[in-house]
Amino acid sequence: MATKFQCELSWSASRAKEFDRCKREYWYNRYASWGWWTEKPRGKKYEYMIHKNLTGLAAFTGTCMHDAIEHWFQLKAEGTVMSGKELYEDAVERFRDGWRVSSDGWQAQPNKMVHLYDHHYEIPISKDRAEKMRELLERSAHYFCEHDDLIPVRAATPESWLSVESMDTYQYIGTKVYAVPDFAYSDGDKVHVWDWKTGTPRQEDHFQLRTYALYACEKWSVDPEDIILHASYLAKGETTLISSSIEELSQTQDVMSSGIREMMDVHYDPDVDDLMMENWPPNGDEQACHWCNFRGVCEKGKE
Template sequence: MAFAHEFSWSTSRAGTFAACRRRYYHDYYSSWNGWSKEAAPERQQAYMLKKMTRMPQLAGTVLHEALAEYFDRHSEGQEMTADEVLELACSALREGYRESRAGAWRQRPAKYCHLAEHHYEEVCIDESGSNAAEYGKLFIERLRRSVDCFFSAPEMHAAREATAAEMLSVEGRPPGDRANRGFATIQMAETKVFAIPDFAHRNSEQGQPQHVIYDWKTGNPREQDEFQLGVYVFFAMEKWGAKPEDVLAVDAYLTRGEFKSLRFSSERMAGIRDRLEGSLAEMRSLHFDADESMGDPEDFPLIADSGAAECTGCNYRELCGR
């Protein structure tokens, strides 16, 4: 079955749109259909580059997957220790690194891990000396700190101990329903919006029922984090009929051991909606059907400064000559 190219919105899509229009073009337009053997070579190349990741993102992904497994098993009455969660995450990280180095992604870019560090032969993964080992240790340490925090922080107690009946969602689907991971969307301004909290449970605070939603973070706090939590509150409102004031939204900076808990009033949610709809309208004004054409890349300019920090780790450096 062929997929139709359709417009959708997510905070990460909006972030890419704000950071670099050309990257946005490659992520959502030029790479479209690039998974097909019949696609034009430039589409296939953009798709292969789009599917690349970097070690910081890979570390975040394997941590998310290991925590989802913790919650799935917990909901099934099986407990995982901190060591088991850490081992699951570290094994997946090492496997991803080995897979990328072996290069099977050349045949199946969507199936096998492909690190930008390998693709661009970055000095940090040079295995002739100690660079690669030192670089890998950074992310193992990041995972260790995150798992420690998850298992020891008092702020995580209610999530860790949530019963199956209290759990609302693991990566946007019911706990234990591993086959459906990550496809939950909501509808806003007649557009499909991807807004999936990493974990959510129900509990009561001083007798007041509430929905608690979490976003696991392995990086540093960013300006858009609070906006992203607000979008997740819309998810809670649509999926569970929650009132905004009954939702506690938590940014869990697990690697840093920091937590930011927020409640959004109805007025604040109106501001979040305005920002989302403004972003959506701006993106929609440049939208075209990528099934029909490649569009005009000039409508999506490169960052003017060729030495911009955004370009340094960008997947599309070879397409931009940077």
């Protein structure tokens, strides 16, 4: 018998951030478009799905770099090493392809294809802004391929790799938790977890990396003291070691637990349960609303 596809509660560091930032945004992302594929004729759910899939220019540029690095690893596993120039060109090609699709073509598969926030809301992208993205890719590729900080990553042999950009989940207090460490490898008893960042360093990165440490403990049965977390700010050209003591991981679990419980309190199954809109107030601040994917459909975003 086929398993029923259900809208289940799941947690990730980015979902938690969204939940804290604005309940209505979280609702749009997690519930509002649920079942759009069965909606006939297409209506609100389809429209919400289109908004859910929008991506900002900087985030898209970061994705291009991540995808190009994943390709770097694929080639390395096959015995070929890309140079910094080749990695940059690979990322630029992905950027150009995505831009083309976002300008014209995303409608073919709006839940999968690149659709830039700026194109959707008809915000002109200046040459200066586009050039900044190009420079970001160039600096990131150069740092990844040439800098001494990344020698351990480049030198790690494919036999030692534990994970390369693979999305995985584990159960925590009965909830599916998503973890996508960009790169993890073992070195003796130690497990090194790397995360590529194309933005600027933020305190919340520490929390995110520690959730990956919890994943590493669960997935590879490694002791917390044997996990080494690296936040690698590619465009900035620096890598930071993030501590992951037992106390810090325990605090991380506490924050996760209380966040998951808050989400559980309002979670519902859109196929079965009544929608209680009062659980999802539009409480984004002005800045959040300005950059929110849903500003075109949300009453507050339209103000």
